Amino acid sequence: MRKYAFFVVARVFGIKTVVHLHGGEFDLFYRERSNSIQKMMIRDILSHADFFVALSNQWQLKLHKMCASANVVTIYNPIIVPKQISKQRAANLLIFLGNVSESKGTFDLIRAMPDVIKLNPSVQLKIGGTGEIETARQLAVDLKVDAHVEFLGWVVGEDKERLLNSATLLLLPSYNEGLPMSILEAMAHGLPVIASDVGGIPEALACCVADCIVKPGDVIDLANKINHLLADDALRGQIARKLQQTVAEKFDVEVVANELTQLYNRLLEVQ
Known part of the structure; x- marks a missing residue:
């Protein structure tokens, strides 16, 4: 408006x-x-x-x-591919980066934790972002998973780089999205992603839909897919390589800049 x-x-x-x-x-x-x-x-x-x-x-x-x-x-969102990517990742470290809210799926993620913890007792979920943190914290306490959930607040710069380079999976089970930058950042860092089939996410994760896409609100499938990827190092590595290739082909800043340049050139040619 x-x-x-x-x-x-x-x-x-x-x-x-x-x-x-x-x-x-x-x-x-x-x-x-x-x-x-x-x-x-x-x-x-x-x-x-x-x-x-x-x-x-x-x-x-x-x-x-x-x-x-x-x-x-x-025209997709662009991402700058980092020059150095860590190949050594922590075991069983899940991260979420975004607004802490129901619409971003943060609460569904916490609701999935009991089933994840059953098969992965050492798992840790680190939530980076602002929003309804106290409500989310209380939900973790109510579900008795608070020892496995840490709230980091807003994460930027070197702290974000460390998370993206050390985590096992990035999770974003949103209900609505455009094309979230956290997913593109994870893909560029060789970090496998589990996210919901909304907005541009299915197009970004088209190479690994069966393993990485969930329906919004499907907590059981979310937990199952987390457990499946945590249990299979080789599959995570395969997904990471596919996602990095997708970034290079579709989302690299030079690719997107060229598409925008072509759009403006077309516009300037129309008199």
Whole structure:
């Protein structure tokens, strides 16, 4: 809504516009949280923007459902591949990086821990992020898994690098997503991922769907997949190599920068 005024001014003066959508709950906002006037404004932007950039093909389909005439293109989020990647990882170290909330699947992750601990008594879950930390902490206490769960607060810089280089798995069982950077960061660091099939995640993890994708809210399958990957070092290594290859082909910053350059060149050529 805030950007609509700028969009209208641009149209009045004949300025070309590119809208880049990142919000993981934008379709929910459109369907359930917007009144008729707001929906009209959204459709107006969709129908008149020169390009509307989505983070995945799934999001492209969602946007076309809102406005069939929208000129939507898919350009993935970029990631800078680290120059050095650790090959020595801690055993049974799970990490979560993101907002601590129900919508990000943090509570489902804690609910899965009892079944994970049964087969992996030394497992540790480190949760990096802000949000509903006290609620999550209390849930861990109620489920008697608090000795296995650590809340780190917001993690950045060298602390994040150490986590990505030392963890066994990154977990993100979200209910809504665009294309989360934590997954791309994990992939670039050779860290296997288990995440839900929302937003651009299935496209990012297309090479290992059977082992790495869960349905939002399916705590049993989440626990089973964690246990399966923790038990199989060779499979984790195979997945890590596939994910690194995917990053190089689709998400490397130079690949995405080239796609954006091509988009702007196309826009400048249209007179």
